Amino acid sequence: MASYTAPLRDMRFVLYELLEGDRLTGLPGYEDFTRDVIDPVLEEAGKICAEVLHPLNRSGDEEGCTLENGVVRTPAGFKTAYDLFRDGGWTALACDPAYGGQGLPAMVNILVIEMICSANLSFGMYPGLSQGAYEAVHGHGAQALKDRYLPRLVDGTWAGTMCLTEPHCGTDLGLLRTKAVPQEDGSYRVTGTKIFISAGDHDLTENIVHLVLARLPDAPKGIKGISLFLVPKVIPREDGGLGPRNGVTCASIEHKMGIKASSTCVLTFEDATGWLVGTPHKGMRAMFTMMNAARMAVGVQGLGVAEAAYQGAAAYARERLQGRALSGAKRPDLPADPLTVHADVRRMLLTQRASVEGCRALAAWVAWHQDLEMRHPDPRARQEAGDFVALMTPIVKALLSDLGFEGASLGVQVLGGHGYIREHGMEQYVRDARITQIYEGANGVQALDLVGRKLPANAGRSLRRFFHPVSAYIEASMDNDDLAPFVMPLAKAFTRLQQATAQVARAGMANPDEAGAAASDYLRLFGLTALAFLWTRMAETALAKADDDPDGFYAAKVATARFFMDRMLPQSGALFSAVMAGGASMMDFDEAAF
Amino acid sequence: MASYTAPLRDMRFVLYELLEGDRLTGLPGYEDFTRDVIDPVLEEAGKICAEVLHPLNRSGDEEGCTLENGVVRTPAGFKTAYDLFRDGGWTALACDPAYGGQGLPAMVNILVIEMICSANLSFGMYPGLSQGAYEAVHGHGAQALKDRYLPRLVDGTWAGTMCLTEPHCGTDLGLLRTKAVPQEDGSYRVTGTKIFISAGDHDLTENIVHLVLARLPDAPKGIKGISLFLVPKVIPREDGGLGPRNGVTCASIEHKMGIKASSTCVLTFEDATGWLVGTPHKGMRAMFTMMNAARMAVGVQGLGVAEAAYQGAAAYARERLQGRALSGAKRPDLPADPLTVHADVRRMLLTQRASVEGCRALAAWVAWHQDLEMRHPDPRARQEAGDFVALMTPIVKALLSDLGFEGASLGVQVLGGHGYIREHGMEQYVRDARITQIYEGANGVQALDLVGRKLPANAGRSLRRFFHPVSAYIEASMDNDDLAPFVMPLAKAFTRLQQATAQVARAGMANPDEAGAAASDYLRLFGLTALAFLWTRMAETALAKADDDPDGFYAAKVATARFFMDRMLPQSGALFSAVMAGGASMMDFDEAAF
Structure with missing residues (x-):
């Protein structure tokens, strides 16, 4: 393993x-x-x-x-x-x-x-x-709810869940039916069925705090009539101890492709006692706060799995002897050369590596802005950081989960047949990573969030938080000859991103389906450009320390940056062409012909 | 399901x-x-x-x-x-x-x-x-072997296997250790361990005919000392009935990511009786005949799974109601629009569809040349067809299995969370398709076969069997205005393929690692260009029948062709750039840093 x-x-x-x-x-x-x-x-x-x-x-x-x-x-x-x-x-x-x-x-x-x-x-x-x-x-939550529940969630004696999806609605929460009826004591009775509830029930903690989306009796239809409720599995007593079981039961657990040790539950709420969190009918707003942090985390799930898959593949490739280098045996003392001599194996390993290291930098870069948004003393700096986080969250979620799945799959390929066998653990990474492209908003929904909400928000204010620093960096680095192999391709990708952005904005204004048709390719183009920016900066940082590099860390960093520019960033050209081609070929297709 | x-x-x-x-x-x-x-x-x-x-x-x-x-x-x-x-x-x-x-x-x-x-x-x-x-x-096989075994393999009362891989060698068969010792009666005693033997043992037939690679005692080292043996599970009697069990046993079966209903066995041969097939030490040649047909079939496995995944995704997308079209509700009579109104869902479905239909045409096109190779009365026509088949086999194997896996994964994505649940059957397609990229020669090995063997073979004679007809077709179609939206992008991709071919040949001559570094991207570029050629011809055929199209079949064909050109073929540009970037960024990376 x-x-x-x-x-x-x-x-x-x-x-x-x-x-x-x-x-x-x-x-x-x-x-x-x-x-x-x-x-x-x-x-x-x-x-x-x-x-x-x-x-x-x-x-x-x-x-x-x-x-x-x-x-x-x-x-x-x-x-x-x-x-x-x-x-x-x-x-x-x-x-x-x-x-x-x-x-x-x-x-x-x-x-x-x-x-x-x-x-x-x-x-x-x-x-x-x-x-x-x-x-x-x-x-x-109200202070009383916080005082009662937060210390237990923080010390981990209780766990929590997010209960959104219902059998007939996942992405489109406006359709949800779970009901919450107010009681005289200020609590609510919650009734409905929720599906795909991760960690919905388990034996790790003595209590589970469900955060449940439901409708009040007087709720407006659709997405604007949804409220958020806290529904504990076991109702706490006044003294903080555990009281009676609440009306929530696990009806079944799902059998899934992966993350099999994570319980995914169908939860039935029957007159379960709950408490309102936040304002009536404003549940989606509260949920979105939570979802943005969760979306970052899901992107990083993809990254994490890809890192593990890279480690597994690299270890195997270093040790497995198979074939000889095309340019002549590298280890004539052994019956065959290790897999790492083969260019195509290196291509796979370096693709995994460049993805993982680039995505790690991207996630940390966005998280740094989360810290600025939360902690910076200057409100303007907080707002700017917040704009950046809002813009980049769907990109982190979708890009890191897509690359995570691709990286996990490359890990299997490096091992060949052994990668397909369960005992090596590599195929599990593929199955586990696959969910990250789906939950917390499928990646297509992230792309729509980017083009439909984040780009136009505040007349493009969020967008400038990425475009300005990248543009300034390129300008400042243009004369740095050592950096040219990185800055030049970055500049090319960035120009494409700017043009694609203008195209998406213009075409999407005239016809929203055009924005929808471009969304996924545009998000990936944006993500690759962000990675190119970070890889250029990583190369710059590493080049500056090339003289003091006893373990070869900086040399490997520069080499990986070159690989990214040479072999991965060219994708930006294909994505650019696809975006610029417009959506007619999709939207004109007769629905009945599918 | x-x-x-x-x-x-x-x-x-x-x-x-x-x-x-x-x-x-x-x-x-x-x-x-x-x-x-x-x-x-x-x-x-x-x-x-x-x-x-x-x-x-x-x-x-x-x-x-x-x-x-x-x-x-x-x-x-x-x-x-x-x-x-x-x-x-x-x-x-x-x-x-x-x-x-x-x-x-x-x-x-x-x-x-x-x-x-x-x-x-x-x-x-x-x-x-x-x-x-x-x-x-x-x-x-010798005539006596044919007479004894073929009728039973043909009528299906007996089954067969191909026993190549051993624990320490898969791709590099030169390392294999299984031994065959000649007996006085003309048979051989075969001893060794084979792994990953598909259909290696099962209860479907009364006998199983193993084709086993092994070494004779006087065998030269490496790949040139391998012979092929027929080793039946049960030794037939002279009268054709079943005699005693042979010395081959199933030591264990593998637990795999997918194709779980296909038994994958570790087979132990202990002084098992076998018969030589073909010439001593020429087993690899016999194996390659078989492998070429098998490689075509494995590509088509990927295609088959992708077709099933497309059907599952399209059926779901037509029925699942979720959200509203961005351009306004399409089905105001329903609580939500079907998924097929969403551009991004269409992007996924059309990607699946364009892959599947293009790959089906490609496989049939190559198979037609197999028929010409086997049956054409003119030896020159047979040779030309054979050259084409040899050239295209690694492309069919790798391209169709890669696109098969990608298509299966898109199928899961269309279903969202439901795609990840086992009961819907969509995630199984991903797990099943994954093996097709690995067995019968991992796709990286197919790419090396293309650039290392097929391109240089007979001074590029095979290559011309693709390049000439495509080139002639483009030239002949250049003035056809109706076809311009297809011929123009085809011509662009074809030019790129020609340039990339020259580059791979030139650089690979100087340094074989350069060919290895380019191989996978080059194969995909070749495959996409072949699909572009077939999509152009399919569009031409369908356009010619546009006036008699009661069920919209031809209109859908033309629309899918447009989608392929607009949104998928641009990948050829990225692949071209990656090939032209050369292999330095891969080969310079310090092995110890992996």
Whole structure:
């Protein structure tokens, strides 16, 4: 089975050499997060991921979750691992110190999330969903709800879920039917069926806090009549202890392609007692806060799986002897050369590597802006950072999950037939990664969010938060000869992105289907351009340190940057052509002919 | 669960309208294969696939194969289905009438293979491997071997396998260790371990004929010391009945990502009795005959799965109501519009469709040349057709399996969360399709075969068999205004392919790693160009019939061709750039840094 080692060297490069991790301490509330504090957190996270979570990844996939007599059980070892995880304070990592959290900056937390997802994506779903519930209550709940629920979500004795989807509606939540009827004591009775509820029921915690979208009796139709409710599995007593079971049961669990150790439940709410979170009929707004953080996290899930797949493929390719280098035997002392001598194997490994390292930098770059948005003393800086985060969130979600799936699949290919066999663990990465392109808004929906909401928002204000710094960087770097092999292709891709943006805006204004037809290719073009910007900056950073490179880290970074420019960025040209071709060939097709 | 209907209308279009199915009867031995004969074969094949094989696809995946007390069992229903399949004469379809076969032309047989793979890829493995064994014995066996084994392989009472891979060698067969020791009676004792043996053991037939690569005691080292042996599971008696069990046992079966109803065995040969097939030490040559046919079939496996995935996705998209068209509600009478109104859903469906229909045309086009190669009375025409087949085989294998996997994955995406749930059957297509990129030579090996063997072969003679007709067609069509939207992008892609070919030849001559670095992207560029040629010809054919199009078949064909040109063919530009960038960024990367 493939092993996993947290890529701490690269994470520190991203944090402190590429980005501005050292400036975190300048943000109010982050004063304590010096390198001396952050590095041990990353190291300890790497340790629990490699030693506790990853060894359960394969066995969890084989065993899956079970539902018997109304009780959902996670695979062997998950409860013990969760207890260690919780006792280590990992559930509290990114939470508000006012409720027992450790207040870790988002830029650091996103790296911890990556490690958890590399080690065991299914396991990560449980604390991940709890974090979503925490954020909804923290952001929108009344103080009494916060006081009652947040400390338990933070210390991990209780878990959480997000209950959105119903059998007849996933993407289109306007159709949802679950009802909430107000009671005299200020609570509500919630009735309805929710499907695809991740971590919907399990045996890791004594209680589960469901955040449920439902309609009040007087709700307007559609998306503007949805409210958010907190519905605990077990109703807490006044003294904080556990009271009676609530009217929510797990009707069944889904049998899925992957993330089999994550329970995916059909939950039946029957007159379940709940409490309103936020304002009546404004549930979607509260849900979106939560969903934006979750979308970042799902992108990073794809990244995490791709990193693990890269490690598995690289380890195999270094050791497996098969064939000889086309240019002559490299290891005549052995019966055959290792796979790494073959150009096509290198192509696959470098594609995985360039994806993973680029996406890590992108996620951390956006997370740094989350920190600025939350913590910067200047409201204008907060707004600018917030604009950037809003713009980039759908890109991170879709690009990282698409590249994550592609990277996982390349990992299988490097192993050949052995990659297809379950015991090697590589095919699981493909199955696990596949969900990240779907949930938290399918990637096509992310693309529509980008072209339909984020581009036009505030007359393009968000867009400028990406375009201005990239444009300025290109201009400033144009005369740097060492950087030309990177800046030139970046500039070409960026010009294409600018033209495609104008085209999407213009054509979409006249006919919204044109924006829809361009959306997915446009998002990928945008994402590749963002990666090109970061790869250029990474190359610049690494080139500056080329003279002090005992372990070859910087040389590998520059070589990977070249590979990205030579062999991956050309995709931007194809995406540009596809966007510019317009949507007629899609929209004219007779529906009856499908 | 997704259903399957054989795409007979499109198959007839490819056979008789696009290609020269009506000319089959002009080839010696094919005189009887008029439309009146062929159409019922296709219809009956479609029927058994839809009614017998497809209903076992999901259940076979869930149950898988089992090994108990040395006996391998296929999932419930497989034996009954196989008996029906055999009794219907389907195992004899493409075989030599001299041994009881029906001698169906390859161009028709490839369509039948597609249907079987759409309906139940795992099931198709059993007769598929038998066909491989049949071809090896038919092409290289002594007459006595043929007389004894072929009638049983043809009538399907016995099955076959191809035993190549060993634990330490897959792609690099030069490393193989299985030994064959000659006996006084002219037989051999075969000893060794073979892994990944598809259909290696099962309960469908009373005997299994293993074609085994092994070394004779005096064999030269490496690939030139390999011989091919026929090793039956049960040794036939002189009278043709079954004698004693031979020394071959199934040590274990693999647990795989997909094709779970196909048994994949570790076979142990211990002094098993075998007979030489062909010449000593020339086993690889015999194996390659078989492998070329198998490679075509594996490509078509990918196509078949992609067709089934397209059908499942299209059916879902037509019925699932979710959201409203961006340009305003299309079905205000319903609570929401069907998914087919959304441009991005159309993008996915049309990508699937354009892939599938293009690949079907490509496979049939190559298969037509197989027929010409086998049957044409003029030796020069046979050679030219053979050159074309040799050139295109690695492209069909790699392109169709890659697009097959991508199409299957798009099918999941169209269904969203429901696609990820096992009961819908869509995720199985992804898992099943994934193997087609790996076995019968991983796709990277196909790419090396193309650039390393097929391009330089006979001073580029094979290459001209593609380049000349495409070039002539473009020239002849340049003034056809109706065809301009198709010919122009085809010409552009073709120019790129020509330039890339020159570059690969030139750079590869100087440094073979350059050819290796370009290979995969070059193969895909070649494949896309071939699809562009066929899509242009399909558009031309359909445009000519636009006035008599009651069911909209030709209109849909033209629209799909436009989609291919607008939104898929631009990839050729990116692939061209990647090829032209050269391999330095791959080969310079320090191996230790992986």
